[in-house]
Amino acid sequence: MCGIVGIYLKTKKYEKDLGKFLSGMLDGMATRGPDSAGFAIYTKQNKNKFKYSICLNQLTDKEFKKKISKFLKKITLKTFSDHVILETDEKPKKVLEILDTKLKEVSLVGYGKSINIFKQTGNPKDVVRKFKLSSFSGTHAIGHTRMATESAITTQGSHPYSTSEDECLVHNGSLSNHNNIRRSLKKEGQKFNSENDTEVAAGYISNQISKGENLEETLKNSLKDLDGFYTFIAGTKDGFALLRDEIACKPAVVAETKDYVAVASEFQCMAHLPNVNTAKIFEPKPGIVYHW
C-alpha cells in the first residue's frame, strides 16, 4: 500500500509550521504504511555550504565526529536521534569519497544545499517524533510511510530515496522491470544500496537529469521506461513534481490554497491543514506531470 505526502509553500506565511504540517500528514498516513517512514525537508540554501544527511547506524554522534574530523575540517554537526546533518563547505565529490571509503559503518541518506533527509524503520508516528520533525521550518517537504512488499523492512529499504544533489523520490506502488533497469543503470555507473524498486526509479531520474534532461521530461520518459504501478513525488531544491502512471490505480489527491499546495495518498491526512476545507481539491490525472 504505502502512503506518500508532499507540501509546497507558495508564500512565507507557514514556513515555520512546515515540519508540523508534514508531521501531521505522516501521522495520518501511518495506516497506509506502518513499517517505516521518512521525509525530506527543504530549507533555504546557503550558497557555499553543503548539508549531508547521514544515518549513523551503530555509531554514536561523538564517535562519528571524532572519525570525520580526521578528514574534514570546519564542520558543524546536528544530531537527530541516529541521524546527523553534517554541514561543511567541502564539495560532494570529496565528502562522498570519504564516506564511501573511510566511514563505511555509516550510511549517507542524501545531500545537497537545501535538503535534510531522514528515514527509519518503525511506526511513522514514532519516527516523526524521533527526528523532531515538528520543529523544522522550510519551503517544501515530501514524505513517505511504507508498507513493505518487494524488499525487506530496513532503513535502506525506506523512502525517500536520494541519489543526487538535492533530489529525492517517494513512491506508492511497485515496479515490475526494476531489475532490468538497475542492471543497465549500473553499467552507466549509477550506484545502488538496496534491492528496492523505488531506488531504481530514483536512480533513473538522477541518471536522466545528469544527461541534461529536466525533471518534467524525465518523468514523462519514465512513463514508457518504467513498468508498474506508481504515484511518484520527486523533490528538487525548487519544488516537487507529481506523476501517476497511466492506469492510475494508486491514489493521489491535491489540495491547493493561496498559501500552499498539499499532495497525499488520502485526504484524511490533510484534514488538519489550515483552510483545507475551502481549498481547491482535485485528483491528478493519469500520465500527466504536475509540478510546483
Added chain:
Amino acid sequence: MNLDLNKKKLREINQLLQNVGREKNNRSFQILNPQGQHAICAGLKDDIEVSIKGHTGYYCAGMNKNASITVHGNVGTGVAENMMSGKVIIKGNASQSAGATGHGGSLIIEGDASSRCGISMKGINIIVKGSVGHMSAFMAQKGNLIILGDADADLGDSIYEAKIFVKGKVKSLGSDCIEKKMDDKNIKELNKIFKDLNISEDAKKFKRYGSARNLYNFKIDNVSSY
C-alpha cells in the same frame, strides 16, 4: 440530530445510523467534521436522511439500502460502492470507482468523477454533472451512466448491457463499446430519470453508447480456440 466525528467515534456513529429502525420519529441526521475518514455511512438500511458536512474518505455510503445521503464536499474512492437502492448526492467531486458494482438507487455527483466511474455497475443510475475520468463504465453490466460533461479515454471498455449517455465529448471508446442510436424509447427513458431526480436536462442532447456484443457473446466460429 447532530453527530460530530470530533467527539464520537466513526464506528459509534455508523452503528447508530445502521440501527435507526422504522418506529423512530427522528429520521434526519447531520454528520460534522468528517475529515476524510473512510466508510462514513456505510451499510445504512433505513429510509433516513443524512447530511455530511465536509470531505469524506473511501467507501462513503457504501452498500446503501434505503437512506438518502448528501455529502457537502468531495468524496474518496468507491463512493456508494455496491449500493442497492436509495439516493446518494455528492456536492463536490468524486474520486475513482464511484458507484462501483452498484445494484440500484441513484448516485448524483454534482462535480467531476475520476477514473473508472461506474465500474462493473449492475443496475444503479449514476448521474455525473461534470466530467468522468478514464475507463468509466468498465465492464458495466446494467443500469445507466449519465454524463453531462465529457468522458476521458476508453469509455465503456468491455461493457455488457449497461447504457451510457454523454452530453459532452468522448475522448475515446474502450474495447467493444460503440455509439448506438438514441431512439424515442431511450429519450423517454432518460427524460423520466431526469424528471424523477429533478434535473432539468433534455435527453435529446445526449448520445448513447453501449456494447457491440462481440466480446462477451460466444461465437461458434471461435470454437477451435477452446
